[in-house]
Amino acid sequence: MLNQLSELAYFGGEPKFKEKLFVGRPNIGNRDILLNRINDMLDRRWLSNNGVFVQEFEQRLADYLGVKHCIAVCNGTIALELVIRALELKGEVIIPSFTFIATAHALQWQEITPVFCDVDPKTHTLNPAKVESLITPRTSGIMGVHVWGQPCDVESLTEIADKHQLKLMFDASHAFGCSHQGKMIGNFGNAEVFSFHATKFINAFEGGAIVTNDDDLNQKLRLMKNFGFSGFDNVIYLGTNGKMSEVSAAMGLTSLESIEEFIEVNRRNYYCYRESLANIPGITLFPVNEAEKHNYQYIVLEVDEEQSKVSRDLLIKILHAENVIARRYFYPGCHRMQPYRSYFPHACLLLPETEKLTQRVLILPTGTTISEDDINKVCSIIKFCIYNFSEITMYKK
Numbered sequence: 001m002l003n004q005l006s007e008l009a010y011f012g013g014e015p016k017f018k019e020k021l022f023v024g025r026p027n028i029g030n031r032d033i034l035l036n037r038i039n040d041m042l043d044r045r046w047l048s049n050n051g052v053f054v055q056e057f058e059q060r061l062a063d064y065l066g067v068k069h070c071i072a073v074c075n076g077t078i079a080l081e082l083v084i085r086a087l088e089l090k091g092e093v094i095i096p097s098f099t100f101i102a103t104a105h106a107l108q109w110q111e112i113t114p115v116f117c118d119v120d121p122k123t124h125t126l127n128p129a130k131v132e133s134l135i136t137p138r139t140s141g142i143m144g145v146h147v148w149g150q151p152c153d154v155e156s157l158t159e160i161a162d163k164h165q166l167k168l169m170f171d172a173s174h175a176f177g178c179s180h181q182g183k184m185i186g187n188f189g190n191a192e193v194f195s196f197h198a199t200k201f202i203n204a205f206e207g208g209a210i211v212t213n214d215d216d217l218n219q220k221l222r223l224m225k226n227f228g229f230s231g232f233d234n235v236i237y238l239g240t241n242g243k244m245s246e247v248s249a250a251m252g253l254t255s256l257e258s259i260e261e262f263i264e265v266n267r268r269n270y271y272c273y274r275e276s277l278a279n280i281p282g283i284t285l286f287p288v289n290e291a292e293k294h295n296y297q298y299i300v301l302e303v304d305e306e307q308s309k310v311s312r313d314l315l316i317k318i319l320h321a322e323n324v325i326a327r328r329y330f331y332p333g334c335h336r337m338q339p340y341r342s343y344f345p346h347a348c349l350l351l352p353e354t355e356k357l358t359q360r361v362l363i364l365p366t367g368t369t370i371s372e373d374d375i376n377k378v379c380s381i382i383k384f385c386i387y388n389f390s391e392i393t394m395y396k397k
């Protein structure tokens with residue numbers, strides 16, 4: 001497809017894609033079913049406040065995950081905030097910095113200090129040995145993130161939490177439909193949180209859910225997400241408005257019904273990328289554990305510049321010029337964003353693996369809007385860059 005440098009859009013050639021290929025393009029399930037649901041909702045004139053779609057969505061999520069309670073809410077960030085509050089976390093909570101900023105903000109928003117812990121470079125999730133070394137008398141909990149759908153080291157984290165009498169929760173925003181040792185993510189710690197944002201594997205336009213096997217926590221969360229109301233005119237607890245709307249639940253249900261198709265397409269895309277990107281110097285595709293259930297929602301590349309000779313950032317610029325809108329999740333790391341950068345200016349010294357990952361990781365588009373042809377084209381651009389590194393780096397802008 002590419003023979004010389006000038007054919008790259010970055011150096012003045014025509015972009016290889018007319019339409020932009022986005023990371024995070026939403027998967028839409030069956031449109032007719034969705035529109036029928038929306039019509040039903042309009043006919044019923046019941047648009048929010050624990051409507052039938054929300055109740056059905058909660059039940060179907062709980063059944064799918066094999067978890068006792070599911071509380072649907074308006075987004076993943078509110079879900080995190082609610083759990084943090086319901087678990088009465090305070091002081092310090094240990095989290096990875098290699099995550100979306102919402103994980104940290106959900107704590108800081110409630111004046112709890114997120115203590116950033118380094119990750120294991122193989123799994124990109126919390127390194128349990130490092131977690132233990134960060135525990136202080138102010139620590140009240142640990143929040144792991146199953147980033148890219150890769151489960152944390154749940155057993156070690158549970159052991160640490162039990163030993164130090166800490167609460168354990170998981171931000172499972174990326175991990176809907178994934179399992180760990182045969183059990184669906186959603187069943188671990190005191191509670192787990194999913195995001196059903198438009199860009200997520202299952203989407204509800206905006207939405208989230210908290211899942212737990214703890215009856216008391218369930219009761220508390222249900223009150224908290226609805227201003228603390230227990231029946232008409234009776235407020236028995238401090239609460240907020242975390243409710244999911246009916247239109248979101250309609251989308252969530254429709255999306256959930258297509259889950260097998262989404263997995264199939266994402267899986268096909270993952271294997272297509274894997275084949276096309278095999279044996280390219282300095283390029284590694286983050287692996288999926290085939291022994292477990294997985295949603296294959298993120299195509300995660302690591303670029304090792306020493307071998308590839310082309311940096312991750314130059315590769316991104318070249319891809320963007322071709323209309324492939326690859327992303328640098330989670331650059332530059334929460335610890336380098338505000339307000340944390342000001343609060344902990346030296347945090348980077350304790351986060352060497354996170355620092356490396358934020359310089360190396362690149363996310364490529366996948367999902368139902370991407371064809372195998374598209375993937376082969378994207379990969380041929382990457383290959384061309386790596387195999388022509390000396391010219392590329394010599395003439396880079």
Ligand code: T4K
Nearest residue numbers: 022023024025026075076077100102173195196197198199
């Ligand atoms: N914890 C973790 C680990 C998370 O990853 C997230 C969310 C949360 C917590 C919080 O959950 P929510 O409160 O969001 O439910 C995007 C999403 O907005 C965010 O939900 C997600 N993580 C994060 C990983 O990605 P940005 O800042 O990258 O958004 P943006 O606007 O750049 O869009 C992302 C890509 O998606 C672009 O390539 C465009 C494409 N896109 C987006 C939307 C909304 C579409 O093609 N269509 C769309 O409708 O954060």
